[in-house]
Amino acid sequence: xxxxxxxxxxxxxxxxxxxxxxxxxxxxxxxxxxxxxxxxxxxxxxxxxxxxxxxxxxxxxxxxxxxxxxxxxxxxxxxxxxxxxxxxxxxxxxxxxxxxxxxxxxxxxxxxxxxxxxxxxxxxxxxxxxxxxxxxxxxxxxxxxxxxxxxxxxxxxxxxxxxxxxxxxxxxxxxxxxxxxxxxxxxxxxxxxxxxxxxxxxxxxxxxxxxxxxxxxxxxxxxxxxxxxxxxxxxxxxxxxxxxxxxxxxxxxxxxxxxxxxxxxxxxxxxxxxxxxxxxxxxxxxxxxxxxxxxxxxxxxxxxxxxxxxxxxxxxxxxxxxxxxxxxxxxxxxxxxxxxxxxxxxxxxxxxxxxxxxxxxxxxxxxx
Ligand code: GDP
Numbered sequence: 001x002x003x004x005x006x007x008x009x010x011x012x013x014x015x016x017x018x019x020x021x022x023x024x025x026x027x028x029x030x031x032x033x034x035x036x037x038x039x040x041x042x043x044x045x046x047x048x049x050x051x052x053x054x055x056x057x058x059x060x061x062x063x064x065x066x067x068x069x070x071x072x073x074x075x076x077x078x079x080x081x082x083x084x085x086x087x088x089x090x091x092x093x094x095x096x097x098x099x100x101x102x103x104x105x106x107x108x109x110x111x112x113x114x115x116x117x118x119x120x121x122x123x124x125x126x127x128x129x130x131x132x133x134x135x136x137x138x139x140x141x142x143x144x145x146x147x148x149x150x151x152x153x154x155x156x157x158x159x160x161x162x163x164x165x166x167x168x169x170x171x172x173x174x175x176x177x178x179x180x181x182x183x184x185x186x187x188x189x190x191x192x193x194x195x196x197x198x199x200x201x202x203x204x205x206x207x208x209x210x211x212x213x214x215x216x217x218x219x220x221x222x223x224x225x226x227x228x229x230x231x232x233x234x235x236x237x238x239x240x241x242x243x244x245x246x247x248x249x250x251x252x253x254x255x256x257x258x259x260x261x262x263x264x265x266x267x268x269x270x271x272x273x274x275x276x277x278x279x280x281x282x283x284x285x286x287x288x289x290x291x292x293x294x295x296x297x298x299x300x301x302x303x304x305x306x307x308x309x310x311x312x313x314x315x316x317x318x319x320x321x322x323x324x325x326x327x328x329x330x331x332x333x334x335x336x337x338x339x340x341x342x343x344x345x346x347x348x349x350x351x352x353x354x355x356x357x358x359x360x361x362x363x364x365x366x367x368x
Pocket of ligand 1: 008009010011012013014016017106108210211212213241242243244
């Protein structure tokens with residue numbers, strides 16, 4: 001589930017955002033494993049470090065890490081009761097790893113708001129309640145099935161059912177109030193017990209405030225309200241202007257794009273920030289491989305050991321892993337070449353228990 005689902009009420013700017021995200025699709029040839037559906041976008045993860053590495057190691061090819069975004073349309077008030085595309089929508093959202101909740105923070109009389117008035121906090125509550133109720137139904141179904149399982153002759157089945165019961169009851173109490181499952185502070189062990197339910201409100205999420213072109217700088221009163229709300233519920237906030245982003249995403253020329261951003265007083269595209277935040281929400285980090293053939297960013301789950309990280313390249317690398325030669329890209333920027341790193345003793349040799357860190361450059365040694 002290494003993807004982020006984009007949700008939000010109708011007319012808040014989801015499609016605009018999604019088309020901006022996917023306007024420069026990651027080179028499909030590099031990712032033959034992805035079957036791309038219309039609502040799924042494979043997006044390159046912007047990483048200035050990768051570009052900087054090529055100042056010191058000149059490759060023929062540069063390949064960024066990728067992350068998937070899924071446009072999940074169809075959430076309306078009443079979705080949990082089957083309104084609109086209710087059930088289909090909820091099925092899709094259960095499958096994603098994390099949620100980007102787009103909230104309308106722009107005024108525009110030409111764009112109808114489903115409730116007739118722009119009010120981001122009330123929009124957030126509408127959606128949150130639908131999601132909580134959808135989870136409530138899932139949890140209640142499981143609870144109803146429990147008594148039979150608890151009576152099972154099979155000790156394993158009966159034991160598991162008994163263990164999960166109090167967790168489900170805790171969830172019901174919160175979800176009935178419209179509170180998300182993530183808010184009740186379940187222990188890791190408890191989360192493990194209910195992982196097969198794929199609860200929507202247990203997933204990490206962030207609010208993406210879609211502001212108008214007059215508020216490119218990022219803050220307005222709507223955004224302030226969302227920030228206040230997000231602080232309480234422990235979610236992140238990213239502010240972007242979907243319309244502006246979709247305009248610049250159509251520019252091919254990187255320099256022109258940069259100039260456009262600077263004119264607007266922005267250091268970088270808000271889309272880039274959103275992609276990186278999404279990637280981080282999924283618990284993903286990046287290491288690099290660097291040689292004359294290619295410099296490439298690889299995605300690994302935070303906390304992965306060296307063989308697992310090697311397995312991202314090829315399962316043979318994981319199976320036959322011997323050791324990795326490791327340095328951090330910042331050290332390359334300081335010492336300018338791998339030869340210099342070696343000379344200064346900065347090239348570490350690490351074994352199979354080594355926990356790979358974000359931003360490291362690795363050379364693997366393995367048996368075939
Ligand atoms: P969705 O229903 O959430 O997918 O919303 P859309 O992306 O289709 O956007 C709904 C309408 O709002 C469209 O007419 C967009 O052009 C408009 N829109 C999207 N983002 C912005 C924005 O930042 N400012 C303004 N003024 N309009 C926007």
